[in-house]
Amino acid sequence: MTTSGKAPTSAVGTCAVGMGTFSILTALYFAQGLPFGFFTQALPVVLRDSGFSLFAISATGILFAPWALKFLWAPVVDRYGTRRRWLLTLQLSSSALALGMACLDLESTLRWLFVGIAMMNVLSADVATDGLAVERLGPRQRGPGNAIQVGAYRVGMIAGGGGLLYLFSIAGWRGLFVAMAIALLACTIPVWWLPRTGESRAPRPAASPATTAVAWWSRLRRPGIVALILLIGAYKFGDSMGSSLIGPFLTDSGLSLSQIALVKGVLSSLGALAGAAAGGWVAYRYGRRSALLIGGIWQTASLGLYLASSMEIGGFGLIVTACLAEHVFGGVATVAVFTVMMDAAEIAHAGSDYTLLACSIVVVQGVAGLAAGLIGDLAGYPMLFATSVVASAIGCAVMVIALDRGVGPAGVHATLRATSAT
Template sequence: MPPETLMPAESRSPGPAAAARTAPLLLLTSLYLAQGLPYGFFTQALPVLMRENGASLKAISATALLFIPWALKFLWAPLVDHVGTRRSWILPIQFVAAIGAALLALIDPARGFLAVFAAVFAFNVLAAVQDVATDGMAVRLLDAQARGLGNGIQVGAYRIGMVLGGGLLLWVYAKLGWVAMCLGMSALLALTCVPVLLYREASDGAARKARPPLPVLAAGWLPRLRLPGMLALLALVCAYKFGDAMTSSLVGPMLKDAHWSTEEIAIVKGTLGSIMSLVGAAAGGWLAFRLGRRRALFGCGIAQALSLLLYVVAAGAPDDRALVWSACITEHLFGGMATVALFTLMMDASDPEHAGTDYTLLACAVLVAQGLAAFTAAAIGDAYGYVATFTAALVFSALGCLLLIAALDRRLGPARLDEVWKR
């Protein structure tokens, strides 16, 4: 671990210890917020703007292809881990993103969205590279005790960035227009550069001297994938979030089929869901910090599964607003808690010398699980309806939690987890 790693409070005087813990957490807050800003804009505000300018629903849905860099980020993760420092990757990316957002003001969306689509793809490439560097930095900055809080910040700050990007910026657009909105996003991204400018990363000269040649780094994720226990953990991570991801993918269509307005769906899934996810992220981070990994993962995982029971009931009465709102509040709260507990475990499993690569492989597994879960939910939903789908999601969620706990109790994951599993 480098000198800036968070050390136990007992080893320092209270003042320096508090400062040493606060500074890295503020840094990580700014970095994950910077990721959420453009993502929130492009996934929540942009579809509204496209529809306003006459784009078809098919054209809007096709923008999902522009987020492919997030699924492929494991390909360049070894380069980020071993070429330069993580700060040397993050800082230029932050500045380029801020400048790119300002340049968007020169585009007139009324004349077509081709240039905007190119910008979306470019932003996703930048954010996917920044994410690898940021996750690697987080693994090295946070000790085992602080990772629960760090992952609570990861999820929470990203959500806040999404709310700012998809809510605040859309409001600015409605009041002041496209140019003001783009300049506003640029200003917010520029502000997130400040903590990075103030951060001084410890030198890791030995690692850079031992850096493999670039052709080896291009496939450097393969040796990490072959580590004992890594494939098992990838499967367990997928299983843990599979049921919850099934539910999330079908809530919107269920409400639309029940003739909820778009505004109502936006409020319940966007605003209310984001707020409760933030609360859940904070609670999950605290639980991972106070209870340890096993108890936090088990408790949050079972709570996540049981929360889906409300959606089973709501699927039979989707016109009951109070019931649907209760289901949304409960699922986002406990889903956020389980997500943070899981991300903390993923960070524990990551080797600090290959932190970006290890964590990225596990994060990409979560993305794959979400895609498979959405496909599974759609197939069950088409054949048997929403009640059967949410019931299956509940069962998958509970089994996934129990499977992860049982497997790690038998030490089937990476050896690094032995240090933290039953604390």
């Protein structure tokens, strides 16, 4: 069993930094982010424009339960089939579902839209992509690799949250879902270059008396994993709370759908790319700890800009600045966290381990979103953003201090020491 987080010296290791790997990961994480971005960033704007309360909008987060529960079927993906087969099946199914949703009448009722969102999340909560990334990226490549992952995912989210929102404003539901289907299909093309057999994959998990359905429990019981999950939750809670209702905040600030699409589309895309690149460079050049600290501090500062804006300071210019800063500095923090998560994953259980940690972030986002909706409805946006600033600052401090004291899996600390030394 591999515990150091190092990639095996095999065909997987030799192709870890190939452009083919980066191209595939770019396409797949963009494909993950596109529908997720629309449903989490653009849909709240549409719902708020239709008169939904902030708490009701936050409650739709239950539709994203598949992202929080995907660790349950992660051992199945690790144990059976190839990455290529899983990816092709899920990607093509997602594209077909989007095309099917384009044929529905969503103008009279949103019932089928919510059903479609739940189904899309089952298909998009992709364990195979996460496992592929962990297998093909060595410890030194995980900073740049996660920059690509976070950049592609965030650009996908922004394309879904801004680009598809703009398309919705001019072409309605049908045009939106046709475009989504085409984009998801296009992102499937690089997957065809993956090996048709499992020869490039890491060794399959050894036989275990535990059934596949509960195999994840053994992964959760690894020393330091629960502590790391709690630290990740603390680090991301404040940021998730503040960012969950940015769309409704922009709507309530008087921005039109096209203005919101511009701010959360073009400008935020540039910020996301810059943040991902900066996060990858900091993690590679200065190590995980510095990336976590820098990302956490500036992530908190960007939430402070929203706080000032909610107090009617700075006008439209500050709103744009806050959105840009959120994606730049949030990108740095996210790259740092995802890199640490990869360090904690064992190669033989790549999909299961990484997915388990990723699910913790989704749970935190859901809880933080509900808290944000409740605070926003009861006390308004200034209190919401003030609370998120405090929570983000505390979470950053807790995670950095805890890692400094040796809390978490041994593999994480071995990589922390190695990257700090270089």
